[in-house]
Amino acid sequence: MARPNEEVEALFQEYADLISITTGDAHRARAYEKAARSIGGYDADVSRLDDKGLRAIPNVGSSIADKISEYLRTGRVSAVEEARTRVPAGVRQLTAIPMLGPKRAKTLYETLHVSSVPELVEAIHAGRLRDLRGFGARSEEKILHGVELMQAAGDRVLLPVAGELAGEIVAALSAVTGCVRCEIAGSLRRMRETVGDVDILVAARKSEPFMAAFTALPQAAEVVAEGPTKSGIRTRSGLRVDLRVVHPDAWGAALLYFTGSRAHNIKVRRIAQRQGLKLSEYGLFDAESGRRIVSRTEEKVYQRLGMPWIPPPLREDRGEIEAAQEGRLPEVLTRRQLRGDLHTHTDLTDGLATLEEMVRAAADEHGYSYYAITDHAPALAMQRMTDEKILQQREQVRRLGASLHKGPRLLHGTELNIAPDGGVDWPDGFLAGFDLCVASVHSHFQQGRAAMTRRIVRACENPHVHVLGHLTTRLIGKRPGIDIDPDEVFAACARTGTALEVNSQPDRLDVSDELILRARGHGVKFAVDSDAHSVRALDGIRYGVGTAQRGWLTAEDVINTWSRQRLLRFIEAKRRRGRPAG
């Protein structure tokens, strides 16, 4: 099961949505939303807290604490159950469509009895929205487009959702007697940004105990298939999980086969074929005699085919096989090579944890040698940042930095907002006071390509902008990226010495692996950042590392693997470049 905190978070988020739809009480809904976020980002496991401990969580009072207790005791919350009876689940689904919020979802349900996304599409095609107050031709168009976007994401889930589930199942199966090995395979092992189904591989001499354990898992809502070597379940959330059990002798070949991708496998098998061999999930065989040559480890299989082991994130048939054959496979970035995080928030703006809490985690849990605090700047009005507040934070950062005997060197930065014209929140003089600035787009997503490209390029040309944050601002499955000419932007990054961020938030992963590959060609440097808004989210940087690996990045390409001295030189070089000559 997921951590109880996440279950409670999802439950209160749902309750908040239901409140907005049924009562329209935005403040009460917001209270549940805030509580949900706090609980999800809270360090301590809620199931280990007593009532007093629960009420110590920010935004949790007696009413919500009671509901958490009720959930932990009974597995349900009666108030939420009651709300569910009043709103079909499909109506809540409607609010996931961009531009459709609780108010209009309620209208659709109450006047047209639309209670699911397919029903909504049908109603639009039947012209039933036309005469509805608050809806028009543009609304119809936008809703249909939003539905398309959702369907393109399909039933795929984000990495952490699949990763957590897979981790639990691997732990459960590893505990079964006779388990020689158990690992995640498939697109999750390749760290694709979304995962359609979870593949798990077990090496064991007998498969029955694993099939029995697997289909009896508490996560299994439905057993889709059950056989001697292969079974499939569907979880309550609808995610499909497949288990294959192979003999330990076939482990390497099977892991290779089930990791994919399909295109990678086809090409590797063709190479085997040309050498008079045959590769299957059971091993690498001599085509004529059928004698098994190798199969125990992936390394051995690749090696026999004339290649070094290829890291799973590279296995997409994007040239990795040729590179492996020619001995020019990149040494991809690893998590351990990261020496710092350059984009993080605190509760001074929209983060959940204090400066001290974030820094302590950066030191104790991540062992960083430098760490940047980059809270939002004033242009994001909702964050209520002021000159005074950021300067006060700088003092606080300096004091905290001086008091740390070991632990990361602290950099005081900010996440600037890139205005429609490419300007940022503060003038040069004020910006010069920061150790480091990230700059990102947060609004005006609809600008045309030319204007948008100019906007970003101008931000790159600002001598105080060191990192270009979440470039496309896409939200996976929710919002497409902004329209830019990527090559022009990457050329500007390279020319001006601006690092391109690989934002690790799992619903962003921005820039994507494809754009990383494209930017690399321009000689761009990168920063892999967590953009953490809580202590726990600092760990999300591993998704950014996965994305960087898929983009073939090495430690040399990533500025936050560099020594602090080299990083500071990079920052200083840009500032010098921006200074007028003489």
Add this chain to the structure above:
DNA sequence: GCCGTTTTCGGCCCGACTGTTTTCAGTCG
């Protein structure tokens, strides 16, 4: 429903955009 006091009720992130209206509600970040 939570929070912070002006301690027990009133405010709650705020501004902009969009498509719909014909002055604004709904949605978003």
